[in-house]
Amino acid sequence: MSAGHTRTVRLLASLRSFAGTKALTVTTGPDPTVRDLFAALQREHPALAGRVLTGDGGLQPGMQMVVNGRHIDFLDGLDTALPGDADVVLIPPTAGG
Numbered sequence: 001m002s003a004g005h006t007r008t009v010r011l012l013a014s015l016r017s018f019a020g021t022k023a024l025t026v027t028t029g030p031d032p033t034v035r036d037l038f039a040a041l042q043r044e045h046p047a048l049a050g051r052v053l054t055g056d057g058g059l060q061p062g063m064q065m066v067v068n069g070r071h072i073d074f075l076d077g078l079d080t081a082l083p084g085d086a087d088v089v090l091i092p093p094t095a096g097g
Contacts, residue, residue, distance in 0.1 A: 004028060005030055005032070006025050006027055007028050007032065007037060007084075007088065009024045009025075010090070011023060011089075011090055012092065013091070015048070015091075018047075019048050024044075024045055024048070026040035027040055027044065033081055034077070034079070034080045035079060041053070042057070051092075057078070058078065063093060064090070065091070066088075066091065067086055068087050
């Protein structure tokens with residue numbers, strides 16, 4: 001069995017405060033998708049995953065994920081491929097007025 005590959009997920013706004021860091025690393029297989037990254041997040045950072053993900057592994061309402069500057073809704077959603085150099089950012093819901 002081959003070793004896993006580390007992926008970095010940058011956190012913005014309140015997610016940074018909750019996690020106590022600007023970025024997390026997770027271990028995935030060699031050719032992960034967003035779905036694989038979310039599974040790794042649930043395994044390795046369950047407290048944060050509970051704030052970010054729904055029970056079925058999707059994003060909580062209002063939570064956003066951007067890969068290489070593009071929202072996953074405009075890519076392949078949960079099936080978006082994550083190359084090793086992918087810039088992955090989680091953005092929590094924001095409110096203001």
